[in-house]
Amino acid sequence: MKIIHCSDIHLDAVMSGFRDSSKAEERRNEILLTFVRMVRYASKHDVRAIMIVGDLFDSTRISPGTLDIVEKCISGNPGIDFFYAAGNHEKDAFLRSLSVIPENLKTFGDKKTYRYEEGITVSSVSDPSELSLSSSDFNIVMYHGTIRPNAWKLKNIDYLALGHFHELKEGSLGSRGRYCYSGCLEGRGFDECGEKGFVRLTIENGMMEPVFMQAARRTCHEIPIDISAIKGTGDADALISDELDRRQISSEDLVKIVFTGRKANDINAGFLEKKYGEEYYAVRIIDESTNIPESIDEAKYDVSLKGEFIRMVMEKDWPEDEKRVVIEMGINALGGKKII
Numbered sequence: 001m002k003i004i005h006c007s008d009i010h011l012d013a014v015m016s017g018f019r020d021s022s023k024a025e026e027r028r029n030e031i032l033l034t035f036v037r038m039v040r041y042a043s044k045h046d047v048r049a050i051m052i053v054g055d056l057f058d059s060t061r062i063s064p065g066t067l068d069i070v071e072k073c074i075s076g077n078p079g080i081d082f083f084y085a086a087g088n089h090e091k092d093a094f095l096r097s098l099s100v101i102p103e104n105l106k107t108f109g110d111k112k113t114y115r116y117e118e119g120i121t122v123s124s125v126s127d128p129s130e131l132s133l134s135s136s137d138f139n140i141v142m143y144h145g146t147i148r149p150n151a152w153k154l155k156n157i158d159y160l161a162l163g164h165f166h167e168l169k170e171g172s173l174g175s176r177g178r179y180c181y182s183g184c185l186e187g188r189g190f191d192e193c194g195e196k197g198f199v200r201l202t203i204e205n206g207m208m209e210p211v212f213m214q215a216a217r218r219t220c221h222e223i224p225i226d227i228s229a230i231k232g233t234g235d236a237d238a239l240i241s242d243e244l245d246r247r248q249i250s251s252e253d254l255v256k257i258v259f260t261g262r263k264a265n266d267i268n269a270g271f272l273e274k275k276y277g278e279e280y281y282a283v284r285i286i287d288e289s290t291n292i293p294e295s296i297d298e299a300k301y302d303v304s305l306k307g308e309f310i311r312m313v314m315e316k317d318w319p320e321d322e323k324r325v326v327i328e329m330g331i332n333a334l335g336g337k338k339i340i
């Protein structure tokens, strides 16, 4: 029997990461389309059930158009059971918005466990203490949230299907089971990089084979560029160009370039964003380099706010390494950078 585990689809998300509002709208539609494609995949490949482990929608405001497509995906595939556990984003809004709950949309109100042939069970609870699963069954449990794996072991769980984190992440639950966050189906912007998709479980004779299936229409690639040794924008351009060529990134994808290291010279990030923005779907440059002088001693006589700040910290009766951290954070803050 095949079962799909997905979560955190965030339909109708605002997509504030895009400067171009038409791209935000396009990405909203692409996410919906990826969901539709996943259901089509399930129907073509004899998948018996799809587990949606929360955050199907981005908020409690669900647009009628999106709801209609999702409802038709479910009711149009009566051979697939759709298990749904609400996430912290949409809460109960999805089920409340449906005028009729399709028969194959399985929720976890009073009933907490569904049973299939070969002793396969699917449950969802809000706390592991609610579980009482038989050791002779093959038990799948859905949960949306952060877990302490220790609290879920010794519960006869074979596969804990999780939602909440947007990256694929897995681990063991004692000697019997595994837990897994499937991650989202599509990254929503520049903060959700890497491959995105769903997990396909094949369960036969009490054995399970989980396979991650890449499903996203577009991937966001994070490219760190150490700018410590460069003289200016032209050098940065050459480094970026080499790195993008080396990775053979599709022009349909998103690119997040992160400057790291110690910045010696100013770089025209706006120009580079524009240049590469014409080659890829969307490009964002994030400057995480530091402005800290090589030696704090060099800057401590500066007639500037920075120099004044360094002098003020150096006079404190704090351990030297602590002073350095404070100076680093302070200088970054003065430069308008994130300090954590």
Ligand SMILES: [Mn+2]
Pocket (backbone or CB within 6 Å): 008, 055, 087, 089, 164, 165
């Ligand atoms: Mn989420």
